[in-house]
Amino acid sequence: MFKWLSGNKPAEESKAHSLEIEILKEQIQKELNVGTDLAYRILKKEQEKLIFCFMDSAIDKNQLEEFIIKPIQMNTEVQWTSESLAKIIPIADLSGANQIYEVVDGVNNGKVYIYVEGQPFGILANISKPLVRGLEKAETESLVYGPKIAFTESLSGNINLLRNNIKTSDLCMEDLTIGSRSKTKVKIVYIKGIADEEIVNTFRQRIRDLEVDYVAGTTVLGQYLDGNSWSVFPQLMTTELPDRISIALFRGKVAVLMDRSPDALYGPTPFFTFFESTEDVYLRWNMGLFLRMLRLIATFLSVLLTPAYVAVLTYHYEVIPSPLLVSLGESRSRVPFPPVFEALLLEFVIELLREAGARLPTKVGQTMGIVGGIVIGQAAVEAGFTSNILIIIIALSALGSFTTPSYIMGTAIRMIRFPIIFLAGLWGGIGLMISFCFILIHLIKLETLGSPYLTPVYPLRIKDFGYSFFRIPLQYLSHRPLTNRTEDNNRFPKMKGRKKKDVDE
Known part of the structure; x- marks a missing residue:
């Protein structure tokens, strides 16, 4: 035998x-x-x-x-x-x-x-006994308008959510397995006839080439699939909203769902995609445009404000108006530290408060963040550790970074502030420009699944501005983003989308 x-x-x-x-x-x-x-x-x-x-x-x-x-x-x-x-x-x-x-x-x-x-x-x-929790609201992506239901840890349940949103026979799902020991199920999801086969193949090949024993979740899988793992900027988007995945699939993107993971991964996702929210689609176009521009401006100021304060007070007093220079001098008269040390100290305190608030229970964490910020800020000013003007600037910078819909991109924005502040204190405006040039060169070199990371700015694709910088009326978005290299680039006939019809026509 x-x-x-x-x-x-x-x-x-x-x-x-x-x-x-x-x-x-x-x-x-x-x-x-x-x-x-x-x-x-x-x-x-x-x-x-x-x-x-x-x-x-x-x-x-x-x-x-x-x-x-x-x-x-x-x-x-x-x-x-x-x-x-x-x-x-x-x-x-x-x-x-x-x-x-x-x-x-x-x-x-x-x-x-x-x-x-x-x-x-x-x-x-x-006859497995599934460990499934009930459907709940999204925790990391808060919305006012639009569906608020979130993915769960059940792969079959997440697939059901997607099929409920996308009722078409062109919805394709490919089964893969990752982890030599864990044997975790993974599904590649895309819409046939829209998604570019090259992007699908890139996702498929990178997943198959993984030689690891265990992958904890989609956020970890995204780190394995990134083209440049040394970059602080994420090259793939993770989300817990089925609605965001549905919108992305109809734009020609490809998603990956993983068993026992409450998030989905999709790409290609250029830099400006991380500042979009599904709420922009459900709001009127002018409101969505206002909020999107607000996020981009807030992010830029979040990176610029504190380093500019350090550079100006260290080397460039001449650019400060005389009335403001007097109040600045009075505010800093009791501070024994140079501006760069003062700024880095306060940024570090803000990050401590943010991390402590995130790790504590919800109600305690909210109280900790508000009360801790007020008490520590007031005590630091009275003790002469910092100036009250810097407290305002640090608070504005922190608020600006929190406007980013993507948590991982918001964290990246907060991280790059520290080296920029240091270079601004070391070389002033020159250090500031060196920092921004280095970041710009790095972003130009990055790719997301073979697509340029800074598109539609580089390379310039004006038609895609309605999907990145701006939110324009939906009837003018007759095409899909060129960045995604979709097989079917037309969403609807261009002239019919703009035609106005009366009830009796």
Whole structure:
């Protein structure tokens, strides 16, 4: 009698063969190493013997009794073979298995293995007990208008949310597996006829090329897929909103969903995509334009204000108006530190308050941020550690960075302020310009899935400005973004979109 082969050997390389139940139990126990969590149940009928093998904590025991054991016991006249048992078990997800690695993977994923002694193969029946939380509002992406439902840790549930939003037969989903040990399921999602096949292939190839034992979630997967892992700027967007993914797919982008992860990943995502919010789509175009421009200006000021303060007070007093120079002198008369140290100290305190507020429980964290900022700021001014004008500038810079819809991009903006402040204190305006030139060159060199990171500014694509800088009326967005290299670039006929119709027409 042949033994089953262990390891990741393809099934086609070995012929079907039978195995004794005791040898089967011994091999499965050896491969899984799980102790008491691995359970067996054996049924006997005359000379026939049948075994059920499953993880006690991973399966639904009611389904095991009701849909597997009970039908087998009731059909006493049926001969026990793998084919006959598959016909009487009322479960949709059934598959055959005759390799030990197939059995081990199935049992690990909440399936029960049914094997009749002497048969060439057994049956894997999926009766896993899913750990699914209810649908909730998004936590990291707050919205006033638009759907607020968020993804959960269930891959099948997230797919259902997407299918509920995108009711088209062109919605394509490809199954992949990552993690040599964890075997985590991943789905590549795109709309056939819109998404560029090259972008899909790039996503597919990068995921298949991963040689890791475990990937914790989509945010970690995004770090593996980034073109430049040393950059502080993210090159792929993660979101917990199904609506944002739906909008992105119809614009020709490609998404990746991962089991046990409450976020989705999509790309290509140029720099200005991180300042868009789904709320911009649901608001009127002029309101969306105002909010989008507000975010971009706030981000620019967040990076510029504090370094400019340091540079001006250290080297360039002549650019300060005389009335303001007097108040600045009075404010800094008691401060013993140079402006660069003063600014870095306060920026560090702001980051401490932000991190402490994020880690504490919600109500305590909000109180900590507000009260801590007021108390520490007032105490620092009275103690002579800093000037009251710098307190205002630091607060405005922090508020500007918080307007970014993407948490990871907001963190990147806050991080780059520190080296810019240092160079501004070292060389003044020259240091400021060196910093901005370095950041600009770095952004020009970056790519997101083969597309330029600064598009539509570089290379210049004026038609795409309505999807990045500006929010224009929807009837003028008859084309999809050129950056995504979509197969079907037209959303609707250009002239029909602009035509006005009366009720009686």
